[in-house]
Amino acid sequence: MKMPNLGMGTFRLEGDEGYHSVKMALEEGFRHIDTAQMYGNEAEVGxxxxxxxxxxxxxxxxxxxxMKNFAQQDFLPSVKESLDKLQLEYVDMLLIHWPSPANGDNMDVYLGELMKAQEHGLTKSIGVSNFTIELLEKAQALLPNVILANNQVEIHPYLQNNKLRSYCNQMGIHVTAYMPFAVGKVLKDETLQAIADKHNASVAQVTIAWALQQGITVIPSSTKRKNLQDNLAGPLLALDTEDIAKIATLDCDDRQVDPDFAPQWDE
Structure with a gap:
């Protein structure tokens, strides 16, 4: 199945809240659900x-x-445990969540196990998350006959990641944007609000439409049905060249996710 370009993210959605949020998203029409071992919600998603x-x-x-499951003896068992929690025989996409260590040492081990997961039918496609250009180059050198299907990174109007996106486009690596609303910051932006008013739309819809028109998959999350419905209308909005140009000026490298184990980000 081709990955829908609008999905439901589940970061920080745990327990009953996670379950009900995903259930609502599926009821409203979402068919792309994104989770992770690190989120602690695979069972609720499943x-x-x-x-x-x-x-x-x-x-x-x-x-x-x-990252704690990157060792050869832990990797595949952890994926099988994820599938048990998700109540699935396979996932459509399996990603390396963070490069570890940050400079990419031992990448050959966990990328080799990632490839095995695909070969064993545990996942249809493989990719990475939070990889920089340098780390993508290392990964591709280690897997010369394998195309990484995806690189999931933080992207929103305040962090547009143009250099990395351009590289991924050249290499045929699709980009998925997490944290598309910058933890709600962009939803209060005056420029985006003016664009939304112009189109009789919401700022969330403008942000989603912008990402989709850049060729990016976007995975916003919400615990409210109204917001899920609002997000689903994003793909119906068509921004014009003036809108896109105005949004381009908002890029200010305002990164929301930068843990101490993160790589040296592309400038």
């Missing part, structure tokens, strides 16, 4: 998927392998 009754071949599910 329960919501099972309870939805939606046929498996209509869903696109992504999960990511935690």
């Amino acid at each position: 329960r919501a998927i099972a309870d939805s009754g939606i046929p498996r071949d209509e869903l696109f599910v992504t999960t990511k392998v935690h």
Whole structure:
């Protein structure tokens, strides 16, 4: 199944909140769900998927392998545990969540295990998350006959990541944007609000439409049905060249996710 360009992110959605949020998203029409071992919610996501009754071949599910499971003896067992929690026989996309260590040492081990996961039918496609250009180059050198399907990174109007996106486009690596609303910051932006008013739309819809028109998959999250419905209308909005130009001026390298184990980001 081709990955839908609008998905439901589940970062920070745990327990009953996670379950109900994913269940609502599926009820409203989302068919792309993104989770991770690190989020601690795979079981709730799996329960919501099972309870939805939606046929498996209509869903696109992504999960990511935690750094603590990168050792050869831990990697595949952790993926199988994720599948048990998700109540799935396979995921559509399996990602390396963070490069570890940050400079990419031992990458040959966990990328080799990632490839095995695909060979064993545990995932349909493989990719990475939070990889810089330098780390992508290392990864591609280690896997010369394998195309990484995806690089999931933080992208929003305040952090547009143009250099990395350009490189990924050249290499045929699709980009997925997490944290597309910058933890709500961009939803209060006056420039984006003016564009939204112009189109009789919401700022969330403008932000989603902008990402999609850049050729980026976007995975916003929400715990409210109204917001989920609002997000689903984003792909229906067409921004013009003036809108895109104004949004380009908002890029200010305002990164929201930068843990101490993060790599040296591209400038």
